[in-house]
Amino acid sequence: ELSEFSLPETERSNPLTTDIDRSPDPAGLLHQVDQLLLADLRQQAVLLDVQLDRLAGVMADTVASDGVVVLSGCGTSGRLATLCCAVANRQLRLRQLPAAFRPCLAGGRSAFAASVEPAEDAAGEGVAELLALLGNKDKSSKSLLVGVSCGLSAPFVLGQVGLCLGRPDLGAYPALIGFNQVGDVRADRVDGLPWPGGCRAVAKRLAEADNVDRGLLINPSIGAEAIAGSSRMKGGTATLILLFHAVGRMLANLEPSADHSVARGWLSISEHLDLLDRLLESVKEGGAVLNDWMAHFGDSVGVNGDGVVYAFDNALSSAMAAIDASECPPTFGASAGDVRAIGDSHVEEFLAAIPLVARDAAMVAKEAETLAEPVNTEKAVATDAIGFALTSPTLRLDIPARVSRSVALRLPSNQLSAIVYNADLTLDLSWLPNDPLWLDYAGVIATKLTLNRLSTGGFVRAGKTFGNRMVCLQPSNSKLADRAARLVASAAGVGLTEARAALTRFGEPPAGQMSSKTVSPVAGAVLLLRRPELSVSEARQLLADCGGRLSDLLVT
Structure with a gap:
């Protein structure tokens, strides 16, 4: 019989949520799990401050040398890395600095809005795409690879890390973010990885390189997921926390004379987590509303359901909606029509930054067809009424939904209109630092937590766990x-x-x-x-x- 303690931490069952499918308050249980994530990270704050300061320093040096920072990942990790690249480049442009960040998403552009899970196993494709991104850079410029793999076990990413470790002539500093211990990483042989022992061998060599500052492994413990193995939840949130914190510290390094009083939270992970604690409480206040929405969601993706649509008028929220929808097929066995996202056309900014992978014309055409749904607000959603729609309160779309609800974020920079106050759920984040990066980041985190809870609870209600x-x-x-x-x-x-x-x-x-x-x-x-x-x-x-x-x- 399999023991829970023999499993990697990211795959274990969480005792808090053992009976979530029978709980009257699934939103409350999911909130408790998120609280424990922040508590676990806070216990490791001293080490994380050192590691993230190192990562931010390499990022800043790379930007200053007109180099390339590649954020790479598969599935949720890659989508969140892509979103972080877009935000980081926007912040760099505001400071008249080169937009140095490049996303590398397994499966290419289509994987941002749809599940392309087999691409995760393609170590050779990961290596080829990294080499293409590094290109013929000037010898005086630096490069940085930040791979993200929650279980430290994605061959696409680990192959890239192995390339950087084995080819110092590339001048690409390797960093890896994940949430398992090296000894728990899968050790089966994988085609395309440079050493026997699979992903574990690569992670072990990176840990050795970390000791002499020739690489960096950031793998804090974050505990078991609310739904066993569903690393889109805590793993995804922890990924955003670490990546955005590194970007915030990088910006501080690039502007040493600037006043950072409004950007508190980027210089200390403990201060950062304090702000997130308060953000969590803002999301928790909508728990009763979310539990009600979960029931509508569950009915809409059940046996006789007509599907769910997310529609937002903000680019970052639209991107997070596309990400949440894309996670439902591999996690809950959903079809592409069960949960769909449509939204602001500016989501194309994120997608345009993802290089088209080397595929034939038919695959590229298929990618374009896949992308049409989440980025085109003019496209008809369905001919018949859908079951449940979640939208921005200011969005005027003709969505024929049996049940329609709206959610709004109240940020420090918002001049809220009456219609926003009339949203079915308003998350008050007006107390946050009025800092451009914090505003982007808080919107992403709050949207992610809300949609993750809604879709997880909805599929639980539908009997998919x-x-x-x-x-x-x-x-x-x-x-x-x-x-x-x-x-x-x-x-x-x-x-x-x-x-x-x-x-x-x-x-x-x-x-x-x-x-x-x-x-x-x-x-x-x-x-x-x-x-x-x-x-x-x-x-x-x-x-x-x-x-x-x-x-x-x-x-x-």
Whole structure:
């Protein structure tokens, strides 16, 4: 039987949320988990201050030398890194400094607004894309790679780190952000990585390079996720905290004579976390509203649901909405139509910064088709009414929704109109420092927390978890295949070998039926193991009859 303590920290089940699928207050439980994230980071503040000061120093030196800062990642990590690049470059332009930040997102532009999970395994593609971004830079300029991988186990990113470690002639300083210990990183052999021992070998070599300041590994402990393995939540929030803090300190380094009194929080991680504590409380005040919205969301993505749409009139909020929507298919087995994001056309600024990956013309055309949905506010959402829409209160879109709600952020720079005060949920952040970077960052964090809670709670309400295990995930790459086996083993009380055998026995959903209304192989494997008298066809039929709600058939 698989022990929770044998799992990497990012994959463990959180005891706080064991019964989240039966809780009357899922928003409150998710708030507690976020509070613990800040508490865990605060306990490591001394080390984080040293590490982030080093990272900010390398960033500042790279910008000053007219070099390139590459932020790289897969899935949620890569999307958040892309968003951070856009904000960092905007701040640099405000200071008449070169826009040095370059995003490197596994899967290219299409992966910003849609799940392209198999790209995470492509170590060779990651190396090729990094080399293209570094280009023929001047020998006097510096380069910096900041890879983000919550589990330190994405071959796309670790291949890039390995390249920088093995090729000092490139002049690219490697840094890696993640949230597992090196000894817990997957050690299976991966094509395209430079050393035997897979991702763990690369992480270990980076830790050794860190000791002599030839690289940097930042891997604080952040505890278990609210939904086991769903690193889009705490892992994503911690990623934003660390990246934006490094950018804030970089800007302070580049302007040593400037008055930073309004930008407090960037010079000390403890002060930063104090401000985030207060931001969390602002989001918590909307807990009752969010619980109500979760019910509407769950109905809209359930068996008879008509889908959910996010629509915002702010570029950063629109980008976060696209990110949240893109995370739902791999996490909850949602189809592309279950949760969609449309929004401000300025989201194209983020997408334009992502290099088109080397694919054939047909794939590029497919990317363009994928991107049309989240960035075009003029495009019709649907011919029939959708189930639930969440919008900005000032946005005038003809969205035929059965239930429509609005959310607004009150920031220090806002001149709020009456209609904003009439939003169904207003998050009051007017007390924040009136600093351009803080305003961008706070808007991103507040939007992320709100949408993550809404979509997580909504899919929990729709029965897409078993306790706090995401039994409807789609195992579309090696990381998710490993996670699927661990989830089955944990939920069924068996070992990994038996779990993998059950997944193989149950098989994949029929072709063309990969959606939130489809029976998941993870749920099916758990049911077969917990009720061995059932055949595969009987298990599939039982799950289909109850809309995939494993908790209707088993006790957690």
